[in-house]
Amino acid sequence: MKKYKVGIQSITGCAGCQLTIYFIRDILLDILGVIDLVAAPMIKSKNSDGPYDILFVEGLVANQNDKKKLVEWRKKSKVLIALGACASHGCTPAIKNFIDDKIVHSPYAKTNHLKSVKPTPLTEHVTVDAKIVGCPPNRDEITTILKDVLLGKKIRENPNPVCHECSLKENNCLLELGRECMGPVINGGCEALCPSVNHSCTGCRGPIPDANIQSYFDLLLEKGISVELAKERLNKYAGLAFEKLIDTPESREHHDEAHCCYDMHGIKDKHLGE
Amino acid sequence: MAKKKTLKQSKKITLNHLCKVEGHGALDLKIVNGKVKVCRLNAIEGARYFEGLVRDRLYDEINEITSRICGICSVAHNMTCLKAIERAMDVPVSEQTQILRELLSIAERVRSHATHLYFLALPDYLGFESAIAMAAKYKTEVNRALQLMKVGNVMAETIGGREMHPVTCIVGGFTKVPDKDEKKMLLDNLKEALPQAIKTAELFSKIEYPAFERECEHMALYQDKKISLLEGTIVSDWGHSSPQENYNDYVTERLEPYATSKFATKQGKEYMVGALSRLNTNLDALSPTAKKILLKGKHAIPSQNPFINNYAQALELVHWIERAILLLSENDFIFEGLPEVNVKAGHGIAVTEAPRGLLFHEYEFDREGRVIRANIITPTAQNLSNMEQDIKGYVEFLLAQQKMSNDKLVLEIEKLIRSYDPCFSCSTHFLKVNWV
Numbered sequence: 001m002k003k004y005k006v007g008i009q010s011i012t013g014c015a016g017c018q019l020t021i022y023f024i025r026d027i028l029l030d031i032l033g034v035i036d037l038v039a040a041p042m043i044k045s046k047n048s049d050g051p052y053d054i055l056f057v058e059g060l061v062a063n064q065n066d067k068k069k070l071v072e073w074r075k076k077s078k079v080l081i082a083l084g085a086c087a088s089h090g091c092t093p094a095i096k097n098f099i100d101d102k103i104v105h106s107p108y109a110k111t112n113h114l115k116s117v118k119p120t121p122l123t124e125h126v127t128v129d130a131k132i133v134g135c136p137p138n139r140d141e142i143t144t145i146l147k148d149v150l151l152g153k154k155i156r157e158n159p160n161p162v163c164h165e166c167s168l169k170e171n172n173c174l175l176e177l178g179r180e181c182m183g184p185v186i187n188g189g190c191e192a193l194c195p196s197v198n199h200s201c202t203g204c205r206g207p208i209p210d211a212n213i214q215s216y217f218d219l220l221l222e223k224g225i226s227v228e229l230a231k232e233r234l235n236k237y238a239g240l241a242f243e244k245l246i247d248t249p250e251s252r253e254h255h256d257e258a259h260c261c262y263d264m265h266g267i268k269d270k271h272l273g274e
Numbered sequence: 275m276a277k278k279k280t281l282k283q284s285k286k287i288t289l290n291h292l293c294k295v296e297g298h299g300a301l302d303l304k305i306v307n308g309k310v311k312v313c314r315l316n317a318i319e320g321a322r323y324f325e326g327l328v329r330d331r332l333y334d335e336i337n338e339i340t341s342r343i344c345g346i347c348s349v350a351h352n353m354t355c356l357k358a359i360e361r362a363m364d365v366p367v368s369e370q371t372q373i374l375r376e377l378l379s380i381a382e383r384v385r386s387h388a389t390h391l392y393f394l395a396l397p398d399y400l401g402f403e404s405a406i407a408m409a410a411k412y413k414t415e416v417n418r419a420l421q422l423m424k425v426g427n428v429m430a431e432t433i434g435g436r437e438m439h440p441v442t443c444i445v446g447g448f449t450k451v452p453d454k455d456e457k458k459m460l461l462d463n464l465k466e467a468l469p470q471a472i473k474t475a476e477l478f479s480k481i482e483y484p485a486f487e488r489e490c491e492h493m494a495l496y497q498d499k500k501i502s503l504l505e506g507t508i509v510s511d512w513g514h515s516s517p518q519e520n521y522n523d524y525v526t527e528r529l530e531p532y533a534t535s536k537f538a539t540k541q542g543k544e545y546m547v548g549a550l551s552r553l554n555t556n557l558d559a560l561s562p563t564a565k566k567i568l569l570k571g572k573h574a575i576p577s578q579n580p581f582i583n584n585y586a587q588a589l590e591l592v593h594w595i596e597r598a599i600l601l602l603s604e605n606d607f608i609f610e611g612l613p614e615v616n617v618k619a620g621h622g623i624a625v626t627e628a629p630r631g632l633l634f635h636e637y638e639f640d641r642e643g644r645v646i647r648a649n650i651i652t653p654t655a656q657n658l659s660n661m662e663q664d665i666k667g668y669v670e671f672l673l674a675q676q677k678m679s680n681d682k683l684v685l686e687i688e689k690l691i692r693s694y695d696p697c698f699s700c701s702t703h704f705l706k707v708n709w710v
Contacts, residue, residue, distance in 0.1 A: 012320035015296045015697075016345020016438050022393065023385070023437060025424050029416070032406055041293045043393050045403040045688075062320025092342040093322040103326050119320070136345065136438045197435035197442050198449040198612075202338060204439075229332070236335065 004053040004150060007039035008083075009073060011066035012093065012119075013059030017084030018042050020136045021056070024143060031143065034150070050076030054149055060086040060093055062119045074126040079149055082121065082128045083142075085135035089206040089238035090121045092135075098235040120240065130155040133187055135204035135237060141189055158189035161208045162201045166192035174200055175223050180230060184219065185211040206238035211245055283308055283673050285680060291318075292691060295394065296346055297698025301687065302532070303665070308673045310666040315658055315691070316533035317698040325648040333359050333617065333643040334445060340635070340650065341439045344697055346389070348439045349382035349430065350628035351650075353504060354635040356445055362622030362639050365446045365615050372504075373605055374448055378433045378440060379503050379626075380598045384467075385426025385437075386629040387549075387587045390695045391474060392419030395584050398689045399481050415477070418470045422591070425467040429598070432456050446613025454606065461602045464595055471591040475564060478588035479571030483581035484686070488667045490544065490578070490660055492551035495627050501552055501559045501593060504626045510545065511554045511576065518625040521634055525651060535698070536655045544659035547631025548694065549586035550577065564592040580664050581693045617643035628653050630695050654696045661694055 008018055022043060024031065038048035039055075055077035061067045074080055085091035096119050122128050130149075132141055148155055162183040166173070169192055174181040180200050183192070187205035194201050207213075213234075217227045234242045287303040298319045304312035324343055328336050337355040341348040353375050360367055392415065393405045402408040409416045427437040432452050434440025442449045452460065493514065495506035509515045516524070527536040539545070553560060554576040560568070568575060573585055619641040626633050631653030638647040668690050672678060678686075 010298075012298075012322065014342055014345045014348075016342075016348065019345045019389070020438065022389070023423060023427055025420075025427070028420060029409060037406065040404075041291055042296065043404055044406070045293045045397075047293065062322065065318070066320055092324075092327060092339050095327045095339075096323055099326065099329070103329055117320075119322070135342065136436075193436060194441050199435065199441045199444070202335070232332075233335070236339070 003034065003036040005038045005048070005051070006035040007048070007050070007052040007055040007073075007077075008037070009039060009041070009055060009057050009069075011057070011059035011069060012062035013084070013086045015042060015058070016136045017058040017087070017132075018056075020084075020139055021142060024139050027143070031146065035146075052077045054079045054081065054146070056081050056083040057087055057122060058083045060090055060119055060121050061117065061125055062093060063117055067117065067125055070122060070125055079129045080122075080126065081145065081149075082123065082131045084137050085133060085204055085206065085237055087122045087128075088131040088133045089241050090119060091204075091237050093119045094121070094239055095235055098239050124240075131157075133205040134190060138190055138193075158187060159208075160188040161211075162186045162188045162190065162192050162195070162205070164188055165190070166195045166201075169196055171195050175219065175225070178223055178225060180220075180225055180233070182216075182230075182233070185213060185216045202233065202236060204237045206241050207245055211242075213242070213246055283677060285683075287680060287684060287687075289684060289688075292688060292698075295692060295696050295698060296344070297696075299691070299696060299698040301665070301691070303669070303687070305669065305673070308670065310669050313662050313666045313669075314530070314532050315662050315665065316530070317535040319534060319698065321534050325650055328637075328645045328648050330644050333363070333615075333639055333645070336637065336645060336648075337443070337445070338439075338441075343650070343652070345438050346386050346697060347382065347628045347630065347633075349378050349434065350626060350633055351635075352440055352443055353379055354624045354626045354628075354633050355637075356443060357504065357624035357626070358622040358635040358637050359445050359639075360622065361624060362620035362637055363445075363615060363618055363643070364620070365613070367446060368610055370451070370605070370607060370610060371447045373601055374433055374451060374607065375443065376503055377598055377601055378430060378443065380594045380601075381426045381429035381433065383426070383503075383594050383629050384471075384591060384598075385423045385430065386695075387591050388419055388422035388426060388474070390629075390692075391478065391584060391588055391591075392416065392422075394695070395692050398685070398692065418473060421470055422467055422474070425463045425595075428463060429460050432460055444613065446615055447610060449612065451607040451609050457602055457607065461599065464599050464602070468592070468595050468599070471595045472563065472567065475567045475585075475588040475592050476571075478585045479567055479573060481585070483573065483579060483585070484668070484689070485579070486581065486668050486671050486690075487578040488580070488664055490546050490663070491540065492554040492576075493540070493545050493547055493632060493656075494551040494555045495625060495632065496556055497559075499559055501556055501590070501597075502627050506625075506627075508625060508632070509555050511551075514540075519623050521623065521625060521651075522636075525634070525656075527651065527655070533658075535658060536651070537659050538651050538656040539659050544663050545656065546580070546660045546694075547653050547656050548583055549590050549629075549631075550575070550580070550583040551631060552627060553586045553589065560589065561593040561596045563596060564589040567592065580660075580690060583693050583695070587695070615643075617641075630654060630657070630697055632656060652697070654694075654698065657694050657696060661691060661696065664690060 182203040292299040435442040495502035496509040497506040634651040636649040
């Protein structure tokens, strides 16, 4: 059987998502046995520039070089998979998009050479065939998606929020206990990892496609949890995605009705509280 | 005997993407008549500005954000950040929390060292391009690597909730602690892994490292009778000794126009951090089993040879697995409830030993508990200048002995860079933010 040419490449990021692949337990060598890993600079010296049948790309576009590489890789890949939260949603480096320019620009005084660009996920620059969300992604999800692609199956996206998986596990609901939790609006597929260890969901898998942010805020209000703080937290892993979700005609209408500001720029923003 | 004729080679080498390291590094080298005229080691990733990203954010999510600086040492960033926050706000921490943090850090150390030793360093010495290519002939070694990585990862997941970017560790304590069954499982795993760690140390004791030495200062945290992990004073093998809080007096950082990383030096002079520095400054504290391997092996520590850092990591594997077995055997864990934090303004500094060496986190908070200022110095930012000097010295050392093809020379340079276990993800993104 012809082995598919697979690559694992990265642009600006923390290398954690690639490591999650190399940390796959018990079956790593079996997986590597059925594919032809032609490029994986983190663990290989000899790396092909393409073409690739399947290419995993970790990280986000944070400079011109990242963008150039990504566009090249897209041209050379049949299936391009965004690996992890940076690639899918921008993750923490994209918080930069929501901070006052004065703070962000202060380091540039001495560092014009950096040629920094707006830190953005892959989807802002190229079409991706699949996203494996999460910071870091779930290793079982990586193997499932890889298997699906190898078998020519349609890639399945998880349709449920974290809350769904949390209730299946019969966890105590943290919101019911008056604690912050983003479970209602965040993509599941993590088996409610954080609430299962008594920690709030902080949103590393990004919003579900039809997340109703207003009803999430209403719920927080009902439980006596700070909505202001919850708004601030939205930009931690997927600020750009939440921004898009919020900026729809419906939400704008709702926004006017509720006199509620969904501004993502944090509490220091002058619009807040107006 | 006729005097050996010195070979004078000139060449220009540009490595655009160093492989088998964490993150993206590049090297520019210009050699004229066997002398290195230009040696620039740079991180080529985009800047991520973590110190700027955390500004104005609430204290309770800072460790979660700074964890994202690095996948392979996310525990180290978490622990250091938490300790700095706790110092800033005088948050008391129980003995159990300290023990669990040490265990979580050991878990990361084991998987980090195992990954580096077998996947990034060993293929060079066995003549393979990767551990995967090595697997057919060296199946036992590759399986051993995978077992050690798994032991570390299962331990990190059991204690931290997730193998990377842990979630249970929060300001003041833990949201969940391992129960009796989990503790037993970890102990069984570690006891099974110990012989594999010993074999790893023996393997790295037999490797022929290049006979290159260059005197430099080795800095590490120091505690009496204990290899430091999360506590200690900063010492060096050149007699330096100072408390953690004074690091700003002598650690200075500079930017180079060619790199996105900061270069940290000690008053302008390069120094080395990491496993070799830890052992060079505190060899007595090494566990008896690891010491026995060191005495039997052919390489000596303390050492001025940077390649010996690989060996020091392998010895640490044995040391830390033994330490974890001891800690788990002696302790049971009971959930102490969620910690309460009296939020207040303050300033806190914490220095720890990450797998790759000294890690500094410093924060200033306002009375609401929001970050006013942050400063983070990673191990690789400290090692970069020393690596440049070592590359320069090693290239001249090699070219003085023999004529070398570019390919061979590049491999030797890469071997040297990898021996430091650099993390370019960590080293970048730490531009000094001039707070306005």
